[in-house]
Amino acid sequence: MKRNRVIGVDLGGTTTKFGLYNDQAKLLHQWAIPTDTTSNGSHILKNMCDSIKQTLKENELTVDSLLGVGIGAPGVVDNENGTVCNAFNLGWSDKQDVKTTFNEQGLTIPLYLTNDANCAAYGEGNISNDESVVFITLGTGVGGGVIIDNKILQGNVNSAGEIGHMRSYLNYGFTCTCGNDNCLESVASATGIVNVAKKESEDFNESSQLNKMIKENKDITAKTVFDLAKQDDKLANKVVDLITYDIGVSCGNIANLLNPKSIIIGGGVSHAGTMLLDKIVSVFNTVAFPLVKTSTKIKLATLGNDAGITGAAYMVIKGETKHDETI
Incomplete structure (x- = not known):
């Protein structure tokens, strides 16, 4: 199957926003879920993975159709190891292993991860050329x-x-x-x-x-x-x-x-x-x-609240801050 779909994620303290894009950065579908910060944010990553898998199913897509998932997250992001820490508005004072969780949830595809402000900057910059x-x-x-x-x-x-x-x-x-x-x-x-x-x-x-x-x-x-x-x-x-x-x-x-x-x-x-x-x-x-x-x-x-998901999608398409070929 051709890998020609991309998912951009903007992880916020109240809402997690998602965008499904094609490989030309055209937005095909957009949705959001509440960010569950209870229990020190322990449910956030699984909820994110479940939502992605559900949307793939609803759009008759599989994991194999994805070029990757881009994520803009608050806190201190370690791009090499795929971790986030000090995201206090998520309840994440300790290090969160995003890379491992995605792998355990069956999303064995490239992961692209950066700070949420960088992600918004990347979106605005690419839209402006x-x-x-x-x-x-x-x-x-x-x-x-x-x-x-x-x-x-x-x-x-x-x-x-x-x-x-x-x-x-x-x-x-x-x-x-x-x-x-x-x-x-x-x-x-x-x-x-x-x-x-x-x-x-x-x-x-x-x-x-x-x-x-x-x-x-x-x-x-x-x-x-x-x-x-x-x-x-x-x-x-x-x-x-x-x-x-x-x-x-x-x-x-x-x-x-x-x-x-x-x-x-x-x-x-x-x-x-x-x-x-x-x-x-x-x-x-x-x-x-x-x-x-x-x-x-x-x-x-110009992008408003869509800057984060747009930047996350462009990270995947342009290969910015990728960890490795699988997560």
Whole structure:
């Protein structure tokens, strides 16, 4: 049987998303299952394998029709050995042997495994036909992935692309989830933006709906801040300017170091759209080296929630981060 089908998997803390593709990266079928994090996530891998086998059966396919399975997973991924650890949102504090579990479940096909942010970067880069891409995701946290010459940059201990843990220039002293202070994630994530708004509100005395909401202890989100900024709220505008300055400087430094073809901004915060992008680009243009400024483009992500499964499928098709011929 011809191996002309690929499965891409985006393993998330709440939902595990799957995509069945042909060998030209055309999406044929898409589905999802809840991620069962009970019992320290001990059911996750078997549930994933069962779902893949069930979908193959429903589509009248066999394991022999698959080129492989690509997986983007949170935590620290060991591409050589096919393991994941420190994926705390999955309950995986200990090392999980993905490779062995797939083999035991009868999925004896090539396995392609990388960090979820790298996977999303690979998807966005391939859709854009950009061989060198830095992907920054602004969501609950701030993640990143680096693609150089269409290869995922893994780093010495598989930790390349930790853009969220670059130093913030705002210097609020917020403690990041990693334990360090003043990480970019502590101010530019969805939670960080709210914390910046509350911090700036302390000494803000001008008329502002955002300031009023904070003083009255009403719930606000990053979306609240950007929506009010679009209405020319003074505190909201100040917060957006501060955040985009920080992100823009970080993008400039990244571009000066790597000179990728594009830096792509994704994640929930990116839904702020052109307001976010235009301000980041304005700062980027003051930081980037002149030749870098004209050769690296800052743009918004296009794949949304499908970036992970798309990148995972492309890993299989292009043979990126494969362990061996069987798992």
